[in-house]
Amino acid sequence: MQDLWINLFLAINHLEGHALSPKIMNNLNFPYLLLLISGGHTQFLKVNGIGNYERLGTTIDDAVGEAFDKTAKLLGIEFPGGPKIEEYAKKGDKNYFNLPKPIINKGGCNLSFAGLKTAVLKISKNLKKEEEKFHLAASFQKTIEDILYKKSKVAMKLFKEKNKNKNNSFVIAGGVASNKKIRSKLIHLSKEENFKPIFPPIDLCSDNAAMIAWAGIEKFRLGHKDKTNFSARARWPLDAKAPFLKGAGVKI
Numbered sequence: 533m534q535d536l537w538i539n540l541f542l543a544i545n546h547l548e549g550h551a552l553s554p555k556i557m558n559n560l561n562f563p564y565l566l567l568l569i570s571g572g573h574t575q576f577l578k579v580n581g582i583g584n585y586e587r588l589g590t591t592i593d594d595a596v597g598e599a600f601d602k603t604a605k606l607l608g609i610e611f612p613g614g615p616k617i618e619e620y621a622k623k624g625d626k627n628y629f630n631l632p633k634p635i636i637n638k639g640g641c642n643l644s645f646a647g648l649k650t651a652v653l654k655i656s657k658n659l660k661k662e663e664e665k666f667h668l669a670a671s672f673q674k675t676i677e678d679i680l681y682k683k684s685k686v687a688m689k690l691f692k693e694k695n696k697n698k699n700n701s702f703v704i705a706g707g708v709a710s711n712k713k714i715r716s717k718l719i720h721l722s723k724e725e726n727f728k729p730i731f732p733p734i735d736l737c738s739d740n741a742a743m744i745a746w747a748g749i750e751k752f753r754l755g756h757k758d759k760t761n762f763s764a765r766a767r768w769p770l771d772a773k774a775p776f777l778k779g780a781g782v783k784i
């Protein structure tokens with residue numbers, strides 16, 4: 533029994549769980565373009581195979597899920613705030629507040645949300661009427677949609693230049709991929725750019741055991757094995773060669 537356990541042990545990077553999660557329900561071939569939008573990450577990656585990732589772009593400050601959660605907190609909503617912001621947004625006017633879209637026209641498909649967070653903070657301190665909370669949620673939701681639309685378009689162009697295979701798939705995974713309006717915006721873009729959009733089912737977007745088990749199955753099929761003394765890693769990038777792009781003075 534002890535030997536069996538040792539022979540079957542696999543260390544899974546939970547980001548790889550997100551990256552492969554749509555494969556649980558879809559027949560999906562490598563390579564594909566991945567937009568990982570979660571509580572701690574916002575990245576575009578070219579997924580070439582198991583353990584083979586090329587980062588095309590990343591957030592240089594906050595993650596998009598973090599931006600949802602911080603906005604929610606300012607509106608008095610408990611963590612995780614993403615789903616509630618989506619609900620609030622339905623009741624508000626998306627054009628009520630004009631929010632910034634940092635580095636929207638520069639930095640390739642790198643992203644930034646810190647300036648947006650600061651703008652939301654300032655506005656939230658001066659709300660006059662209760663319904664302005666809904667307007668702020670709607671304006672925030674729309675701004676995120678616009679940023680992801682524009683940056684995904686840039687990432688698609690980069691991916692097409694690198695991918696000689698004509699079948700382009702665009703996978704959107706991570707907790708924020710549950711957001712229905714973000715889904716429809718990125719489906720629309722995929723049609724325009726001739727990509728097949730693929731999402732995990734909503735209940736497999738945020739962290740879940742099935743995606744970890746699936747990543748384990750894929751690695752097991754390839755004959756991978758890890759030592760049982762493998763240490764947990766707080767920071768385990770999918771593309772270990774990509775430069776760290778966070779902090780003051782970062783060049784994009």
Ligand SMILES: Nc1ncnc2c1ncn2[C@@H]1O[C@H](COP(=O)(O)OP(=O)(O)OP(=O)(O)O)[C@@H](O)[C@H]1O
Pocket residue numbers: 547550569570571572573595596597598600601612613614615618706707708709710711712737738739
């Ligand atoms: N409908 C939604 N709209 C927007 N954001 C959402 C929605 N549902 C969940 N989220 C956000 O998704 C995040 C949680 O996703 P996930 O579990 O993938 O993140 P994490 O594991 O904490 O971060 P990471 O995977 O980067 O380490 C939270 O920030 C949450 O607010």
Ligand SMILES: [Mg+2]
Pocket residue numbers: 546550570571738739
């Ligand atoms: Mg996660």
